[in-house]
Amino acid sequence: MDLKQEIERRRTFAIISHPDAGKTTLTEKLLLYGGAIQQAGSVKGKASARHAVSDWMELEKQRGISITSSVMQFEYEGYCINILDTPGHQDFSEDTYRTLMAADSAVMVIDAAKGIEPQTRKLFKVVAMRDIPIFTFINKLDRDARDSFDLLDQLEKEFGIGTYPMNWPIGSGVDFKGVYDRGNRRIIAFDEFHSGSQKLKAIECDLSDTETLDSLIGPYQRETLCEEIELLDGASFDFDLEKVRHGKLSPVFFGSALNNFGVEMFLENFLRMTTAPLARTAGDRIVDPFDPAFSAFVFKIQANMNKAHRDRIAFMRICSGKFERGTEYYHVQGGKPLKLAQPQQLMAQDRSIVDEAYAGDIIGVFDPGIFSIGDTVCASAKNQFAFEGIPTFAPEHFAAVSQVDTLKRKQFVKGMTQIAQEGAIQIFHEPSSGMDRVIVGVVGVLQFEVLEYRLRSEYGCEIRRHDLPYQYIRWVDNEEFSFRSLNLTSDTKWVQDLRGRNLLLFANEWNVRWAAEHNETLRLSEFSRA
Ligand code: G4P
Numbered sequence: 407m408d409l410k411q412e413i414e415r416r417r418t419f420a421i422i423s424h425p426d427a428g429k430t431t432l433t434e435k436l437l438l439y440g441g442a443i444q445q446a447g448s449v450k451g452k453a454s455a456r457h458a459v460s461d462w463m464e465l466e467k468q469r470g471i472s473i474t475s476s477v478m479q480f481e482y483e484g485y486c487i488n489i490l491d492t493p494g495h496q497d498f499s500e501d502t503y504r505t506l507m508a509a510d511s512a513v514m515v516i517d518a519a520k521g522i523e524p525q526t527r528k529l530f531k532v533v534a535m536r537d538i539p540i541f542t543f544i545n546k547l548d549r550d551a552r553d554s555f556d557l558l559d560q561l562e563k564e565f566g567i568g569t570y571p572m573n574w575p576i577g578s579g580v581d582f583k584g585v586y587d588r589g590n591r592r593i594i595a596f597d598e599f600h601s602g603s604q605k606l607k608a609i610e611c612d613l614s615d616t617e618t619l620d621s622l623i624g625p626y627q628r629e630t631l632c633e634e635i636e637l638l639d640g641a642s643f644d645f646d647l648e649k650v651r652h653g654k655l656s657p658v659f660f661g662s663a664l665n666n667f668g669v670e671m672f673l674e675n676f677l678r679m680t681t682a683p684l685a686r687t688a689g690d691r692i693v694d695p696f697d698p699a700f701s702a703f704v705f706k707i708q709a710n711m712n713k714a715h716r717d718r719i720a721f722m723r724i725c726s727g728k729f730e731r732g733t734e735y736y737h738v739q740g741g742k743p744l745k746l747a748q749p750q751q752l753m754a755q756d757r758s759i760v761d762e763a764y765a766g767d768i769i770g771v772f773d774p775g776i777f778s779i780g781d782t783v784c785a786s787a788k789n790q791f792a793f794e795g796i797p798t799f800a801p802e803h804f805a806a807v808s809q810v811d812t813l814k815r816k817q818f819v820k821g822m823t824q825i826a827q828e829g830a831i832q833i834f835h836e837p838s839s840g841m842d843r844v845i846v847g848v849v850g851v852l853q854f855e856v857l858e859y860r861l862r863s864e865y866g867c868e869i870r871r872h873d874l875p876y877q878y879i880r881w882v883d884n885e886e887f888s889f890r891s892l893n894l895t896s897d898t899k900w901v902q903d904l905r906g907r908n909l910l911l912f913a914n915e916w917n918v919r920w921a922a923e924h925n926e927t928l929r930l931s932e933f934s935r936a
Contacts, residue, residue: 421513516561518557558658570657805874
């Protein structure tokens with residue numbers, strides 16, 4: 407296969423959902439189709455979790471959670487598919503957001519009984535920022551579900567996107583009879599527990615074929631289905647592939663991941679509607695993925711994957727050309743040529759060394775402490791460029807942190823700065839106080855524990871943490887900024903980040919709105935462009 411064919415067959419997407427909606431189950435079924443795993447339960451065996459050897463392990467074991475987010479690659483009908491996992495629960499961190507920067511499309515899994523939940527909301531905002539295609543899988547139709555029209559309505563109203571149901575459920579819970587495939591005008595009957603990559607038999611059946619329909623789903627559900635499809639055909643958005651590709655129209659699939667129902671239909675349509683890796687911008691330049699010259703950017707840095715070596719792994723998304731092990735590339739921000747050491751690809755929790763990889767793929771490379779989030783690696787110094795950086799996302803939990811032993815100040819400052827550079831935490835300080843009173847901001851509360859653990863085990867430094875009541879932070883985009891001249895609620899705090907950018911901390915949403923409404927010229931943003 408030549409370079410063009412290799413790149414053309416790649417699809418790189420992230421799965422987003424609120425915990426428990428069924429992301430892991432869906433991922434697992436997709437992997438089963440690709441033959442990448444042999445049995446369900448391999449992605450997240452709860453009792454027998456096989457994690458990469460890491461310092462985190464103890465912490466992970468204690469908490470029974472997984473901090474590392476992984477990338478899974480598998481083949482299906484000639485396509486090479488990369489799934490980026492976005493961790494949830496308490497291990498939700500900025501990495502979860504950053505991973506979305508490496509994807510070319512997103513799949514949003516929604517629990518049919520619950521509709522949109524908080525974590526879906528947060529992740530959606532980040533996906534929407536990039537205008538990439540968003541597919542919706544409405545899961546758990548084998549359980550009682552909310553009205554399908556209500557679910558679509560919620561997606562359209564809350565997210566401001568159009569929806570296009572590719573199939574339509576026939577009942578839910580104990581009455582779930584299957585789905586109507588709108589494109590092919592046929593019924594796919596639900597028959598519990600389809601295993602592995604077994605294909606489901608569709609029953610060709612026009613909606614006017616009352617007799618067959620009645621024998622399949624009964625007269626009551628037939629009537630409902632016919633009415634609903636008529637309504638849908640009359641009222642819903644027209645299908646428009648261009649809109650899908652720009653994230654303006656989300657194809658919606660109803661199914662049950664656990665029962666492997668609707669997954670195949672989803673996968674085949676997904677592959678048909680998505681494109682090969684997208685071009686990326688680097689200043690004025692558009693980097694074409696098919697350009698043979700290798701380029702990649704770092705979207706995640708994982709420290710201490712291996713306790714014996716105190717190493718860091720930098721995860722890169724390849725944006726153009728082909729990566730070859732042993733070839734010399736150029737690290738733009740470091741201003742130095744380099745060979746990427748121990749390039750690895752991750753399959754669930756297993757890692758293997760890769761000799762070559764292509765645009766669309768993710769590789770993890772050994773990082774001796776030279777990379778930062780957002781860095782670019784390209785083919786040579788002569789033709790260098792830097793990809794647009796990764797935005798910094800607003801943390802939602804804040805704490806004042808100081809060292810217990812004042813003699814350990816040096817270790818404290820070093821540890822805090824390094825961990826912040828890796829992007830695990832963000833640090834702020836009040837404009838007059840420097841590093842004496844550090845305010846730490848995190849996206850997920852577990853990061854506080856990770857911080858305490860790492861400062862103790864790597865820098866020999868115990869810390870004191872005092873949680874702060876702020877929940878919202880906004881970057882101030884105004885060039886000229888005078889805190890005193892603003893009209894703000896008394897509990898709003900002014901802080902600066904490591905680069906000296908101004909930010910405001912708010913205790914609640916009401917205060918954020920107050921600031922916006924009472925200060926016409928103040929420009930606040932939820933994330934900061936790098
Ligand atoms: P997550 O990664 O989004 O957090 O969700 P996960 O796939 O772990 O699924 C959460 C729970 O929902 C699991 O049950 C899973 O079996 C169940 N589930 C997923 N898809 C479906 C579906 O289509 N129908 C039904 N009825 N359930 C579904 P659990 O009991 O929490 O875990 P487990 O012991 O089964 O692993």
